[in-house]
Amino acid sequence: MRRFDALLLLLITVALWFAFLVELFFHQPPCPLCLLQRVAFTMVGIGLLMNLRFGVRPVHYGMVILSGLAGLAVAGRQVLLHILPGNPGFGEAFFGLHLYTWSAVAFFGLLAYSGVAMMLGFSQRNFAPRRFSFVEKSVATAFFTIVMVNLIGVFLECGLGPCTSGSFGYHWLWT
Secondary structure, X not given: OHHHHHHHHHHHHHHHHHHHHHHHHOOOOOOHHHHHHHHHHHHHHHHHHXXXXXXXXXXXXXXXXXXXXXXXXXXXXXXXXXXXXXXXXXXXXXXXXXXXXXXXXXXXXXXXXXXXXXXXXXOOOOOOOOOOOXXXXXXXXXXXXXXXXXXXXXXXXXXXXOOOOOOOOXXXXXX
């Protein structure tokens, strides 16, 4: 379980970095629904990180499942907004699918993994905090770095108010 949780946390971290780099290099600021998906991925990542640090617990997978359901609902909503024929969708496609479609697939996979892990993962009841291995420390550091980078990006995009659907761009920058 621990290795799978670390691998999934790494994949979530890579996905968050990828989305941020697309935003930065292709000048595609995220829409409010995209930001909500990033929050859901962050919460899933925190649940997995808690499993790595404190051991496998139902409450950690519960956090992953609830965050995954929220993310799937938001990604599904965005897919449905752009499902009509002739609608170009939001942003560029990646391997034939938009990032919000990939998010829906990823959230579904995370939910399936969490369900299986909950069925199989509670035979050991050692709830003592564990030390991170070097790889787990590296993944955790990369995860927390992208979470902070996303927070700064959202602040620059939305300021202190809510992000609205018609206000794309970094309003706190001069560009």
